[in-house]
Amino acid sequence: MKKTFLALAFIFCTVSAFSQTAHRVVIQLSTNDTLAWKGVIGNIKHLREELGNETEVEVVAHSNGIEFLTTAKTTQAAEIESLSKAGVKFVGCENTMKMRKMTKDQLLPVAGTVSSGVAEVVKKEEAGWSYLKAGF
Numbered sequence: 044m045k046k047t048f049l050a051l052a053f054i055f056c057t058v059s060a061f062s063q064t065a066h067r068v069v070i071q072l073s074t075n076d077t078l079a080w081k082g083v084i085g086n087i088k089h090l091r092e093e094l095g096n097e098t099e100v101e102v103v104a105h106s107n108g109i110e111f112l113t114t115a116k117t118t119q120a121a122e123i124e125s126l127s128k129a130g131v132k133f134v135g136c137e138n139t140m141k142m143r144k145m146t147k148d149q150l151l152p153v154a155g156t157v158s159s160g161v162a163e164v165v166k167k168e169e170a171g172w173s174y175l176k177a178g179f
Contacts, residue, residue: 065098066090067098067171068099068101068175069100069103069168069173070103070177071105071108072102072104073107073160074106074177075108075111077118079177080111080118080119081119083111084123087126087131099172100132101172102177103163104133104134106160109139112154113151120151123153123154124151135155135157136163137156138160140156
């Protein structure tokens with residue numbers, strides 16, 4: 044009886060864990076191609092439509108992709124703000140910002156930062172996040 048109970052408890056916990064597992068996707072963006080930026084926005088929307096709004100998404104912008112998050116250069120400010128309000132995280136690389144002598148106030152207000160964009164992508168992958176590369 045005790046073994047049956049433990050087996051059922053294990054099965055219940057396993058099924059519960061799988062049913063509650065949300066998808067997690069990190070998107071690496073390193074291009075200043077505005078068509079790629081539009082593609083990132085489309086990909087996020089399609090991911091969440093297909094996999095559910097609880098799907099965690101983080102866009103990591105570094106190198107030329109940092110422009111995606113700058114107030115002066117982005118063509119996607121309204122979309123980024125809207126998706127941010129819906130839980131999508133947008134972060135810029137501080138290493139890139141230092142190299143370009145950029146400050147945080149040059150980024151969109153909803154954008155966060157990480158010390159290293161490439162390291163952030165690696166950390167997310169090591170933590171089990173799915174990886175998408177935006178652009179080329």
